[in-house]
Amino acid sequence: MERYRILPHAADGKFRAFGRTLEEAFANAALATASFMWEWDKVAPARAEAVDLRGRDPEQLLYRFLEEILYLFETRRFVLAAVEGVVIEPAPEGRRLRAVFRGDELGSATGLHGEVKAITYNEMRIEEDCGGWMIQVVVDL
Amino acid sequence: MELKRIDGNTWEIPRQGAMRVPARIYASHKLLKAVQGDATLLQARNVACLPGIRRMSYVMPDAHQGYGFPIGGVAAFDLDEGVISPGGVGYDIACGVRLLRTDFTVADVEGKRGELLAEIVKEVPAGVGKSGVTRLSLAVLREILAKGAEWAVDNGYGTPGDLDRTEERGRMRDADPAGVSARALERGIPQLGTLGSGNHFLEIQKVDKILDAVAAKAFGLESEGQVLVMIHCGSRGLGHQVASDYIQAMENELGVEGLPDRELVAAPFRSPLGQRYYRAMCAAVNYAFANRQMIAHWVRGAFARVMGSAGGMRQVYDVCHNVAKQESHEIDGRETRLCVHRKGATRSFGPSRRELPEAYRGVGQPVIIPGSMGTASYLLAGTDEAEALSFGSTAHGAGRVMSRHEAIRRFRGERIRDDLAARGIELRAASWKGVAEEASEAYKDVDEVVRVSHEVGLGRIVARVVPVGVMKG
Numbered sequence: 001m002e003r004y005r006i007l008p009h010a011a012d013g014k015f016r017a018f019g020r021t022l023e024e025a026f027a028n029a030a031l032a033t034a035s036f037m038w039e040w041d042k043v044a045p046a047r048a049e050a051v052d053l054r055g056r057d058p059e060q061l062l063y064r065f066l067e068e069i070l071y072l073f074e075t076r077r078f079v080l081a082a083v084e085g086v087v088i089e090p091a092p093e094g095r096r097l098r099a100v101f102r103g104d105e106l107g108s109a110t111g112l113h114g115e116v117k118a119i120t121y122n123e124m125r126i127e128e129d130c131g132g133w134m135i136q137v138v139v140d141l
Numbered sequence: 142m143e144l145k146r147i148d149g150n151t152w153e154i155p156r157q158g159a160m161r162v163p164a165r166i167y168a169s170h171k172l173l174k175a176v177q178g179d180a181t182l183l184q185a186r187n188v189a190c191l192p193g194i195r196r197m198s199y200v201m202p203d204a205h206q207g208y209g210f211p212i213g214g215v216a217a218f219d220l221d222e223g224v225i226s227p228g229g230v231g232y233d234i235a236c237g238v239r240l241l242r243t244d245f246t247v248a249d250v251e252g253k254r255g256e257l258l259a260e261i262v263k264e265v266p267a268g269v270g271k272s273g274v275t276r277l278s279l280a281v282l283r284e285i286l287a288k289g290a291e292w293a294v295d296n297g298y299g300t301p302g303d304l305d306r307t308e309e310r311g312r313m314r315d316a317d318p319a320g321v322s323a324r325a326l327e328r329g330i331p332q333l334g335t336l337g338s339g340n341h342f343l344e345i346q347k348v349d350k351i352l353d354a355v356a357a358k359a360f361g362l363e364s365e366g367q368v369l370v371m372i373h374c375g376s377r378g379l380g381h382q383v384a385s386d387y388i389q390a391m392e393n394e395l396g397v398e399g400l401p402d403r404e405l406v407a408a409p410f411r412s413p414l415g416q417r418y419y420r421a422m423c424a425a426v427n428y429a430f431a432n433r434q435m436i437a438h439w440v441r442g443a444f445a446r447v448m449g450s451a452g453g454m455r456q457v458y459d460v461c462h463n464v465a466k467q468e469s470h471e472i473d474g475r476e477t478r479l480c481v482h483r484k485g486a487t488r489s490f491g492p493s494r495r496e497l498p499e500a501y502r503g504v505g506q507p508v509i510i511p512g513s514m515g516t517a518s519y520l521l522a523g524t525d526e527a528e529a530l531s532f533g534s535t536a537h538g539a540g541r542v543m544s545r546h547e548a549i550r551r552f553r554g555e556r557i558r559d560d561l562a563a564r565g566i567e568l569r570a571a572s573w574k575g576v577a578e579e580a581s582e583a584y585k586d587v588d589e590v591v592r593v594s595h596e597v598g599l600g601r602i603v604a605r606v607v608p609v610g611v612m613k614g
Contacts, residue, residue: 008544010179011205011212056393059403067385074378075327113574114545115338118232118381121388121403122208140208140232140381141339141545141578 045102193223209404228404229482235429236375289427320421329379491525521600
């Protein structure tokens with residue numbers, strides 16, 4: 001299954017990510033977000049960062065999940081290579097997401113080619129269709 | 142969508158449905174066509190539905206689709222009945238432009254351009270993932286958030302004269318660092334004094350044409366060929382996180398039901414949450430002021446070392462084009478305090494505004510409109526008539542028309558470098574892909590944007606400037 005597809009957008013970065021489950025679509029959305037900044041498939045999964053967050057609804061959960069990539073990159077120089085063990089479950093006042101980010105510390109070998117300034121809600125879609133999930137996000141570049 | 146032509150460059154969406162006020166668009170036929178191709182007009186209409194909006198929801202000539210509010214949108218809300226919205230300011234809080242003038246002519250720097258650029262590149266960290274040279278403690282960062290460029294000057298970055306020529310004198314006094322989250326602070330620590338990437342740049346420019354000699358002289362521009370330096374950057378990850386934190390806080394407290402676009406979420410200005418966002422936003426503005434102050438200081442140092450002196454390098458002005466401010470404007474014949482949101486729009490106050498520094502009270506404030514990489518930029522003067530037209534606001538740049546993806550497909554960074562070199566412009570960049578993304582063909586024609594601004598009266602053209610050296614993040 002195709003992980004994600006980058007779509008044209010005049011000012012920013014737009015993508016659709018796919019998955020057989022919502023969790024898989026979330027993981028692929030994370031890789032799509034990383035793809036605007038570095039080639040995640042060339043990064044070694046040397047380090048792990050645990051992700052545990054909550055959101056009032058699926059959209060806010062996704063927004064926070066993707067923002068975690070920016071936060072870890074800017075504050076710990078962590079570049080994402082893979083997403084493992086995504087679990088999304090109901091929690092008081094919304095949903096909870098747990099996952100493990102694998103990746104490496106930004107080094108001279110990691111080529112960076114862009115910067116995602118922020119995740120946005122613009123044109124955000126989280127949809128279930130014919131046995132799978134589709135997530136659409138526009139990120140601010 | 143119903144669109145009424147008011148005159149040559151002025152269009153209006155009449156009040157309809159839930160709109161509390163009409164929407165007003167300043168655009169030529171050509172520029173209007175561009176905004177009709179995306180969601181700009183729909184977004185301007187959504188803004189017109191927000192509580193407490195006064196007069197109109199305005200769209201500047203360089204507008205394009207944004208998040209919630211359009212980029213190039215201006216909206217003012219009553220302080221008592223109205224709202225404040227993080228989406229009306231944007232993610233890059235206080236993204237803005239600083240312009241410095243020098244006594245040098247382009248002939249003076251001709252043989253030393255490469256050396257100058259190399260020295261600036263060495264001094265000013267740019268590009269994705271670059272850390273600033275200064276490792277900050279949390280205590281110092283909080284002080285910066287409270288004091289802005291004033292902190293920078295107190296700590297040896299520049300002179301008090303710089304503050305006189307900065308909007309708000311480089312410090313938003315309503316800032317409250319306590320409203321800035323730990324995550325935002327963490328993102329702010331490594332990035333102070335960095336240019337960033339994307340459309341941010343630093344250019345060595347020359348005055349190409351002076352169109353208003355009196356205003357130009359007041360701004361410190363004396364002759365064609367005079368060397369200037371332009372710095373375009375913002376509040377970096379700290380500002381992005383402040384925006385994100387408060388969009389989510391407002392969602393959680395006020396809900397998202399009924400919002401056509403989630404980034405339209407807005408809190409009453411006087412509510413505790415509205416005030417917390419306003420004060421945290423002011424703190425992020427201060428971060429951006431300090432950031433540009435430090436970068437300007439390093440550029441002065443680079444000129445001093447390469448040219449033997451900083452050559453009368455004095456600040457023309459520093460403007461924010463993503464910000465919400467409390468200002469007084471006339472509503473129905475009465476002076477009214479408003480919260481004016483400018484998202485991708487530049488303040489353009491005329492000679493009579495008391496906010497202006499002494500030196501500019503006769504001519505209006507300098508309005509700095511950067512073009513796309515390697516193309517012309519403009520210096521305008523604010524006008525008194527802009528107050529009635531747009532709460533004293535005009536465009537902020539060229540505005541994109543082509544996706545980055547498409548630009549990368551069509552252009553090569555190295556080729557752009559060679560083309561610019563053939564036109565006498567030297568380019569230093571952190572990434573060739575980043576250069577391709579910013580190809581001038583991906584942007585609207587800045588000449589057209591500025592012409593409309595001038596014709597409508599939003600800002601008066603003072604000078605056209607062109608780059609001779611470009612540093613791109």
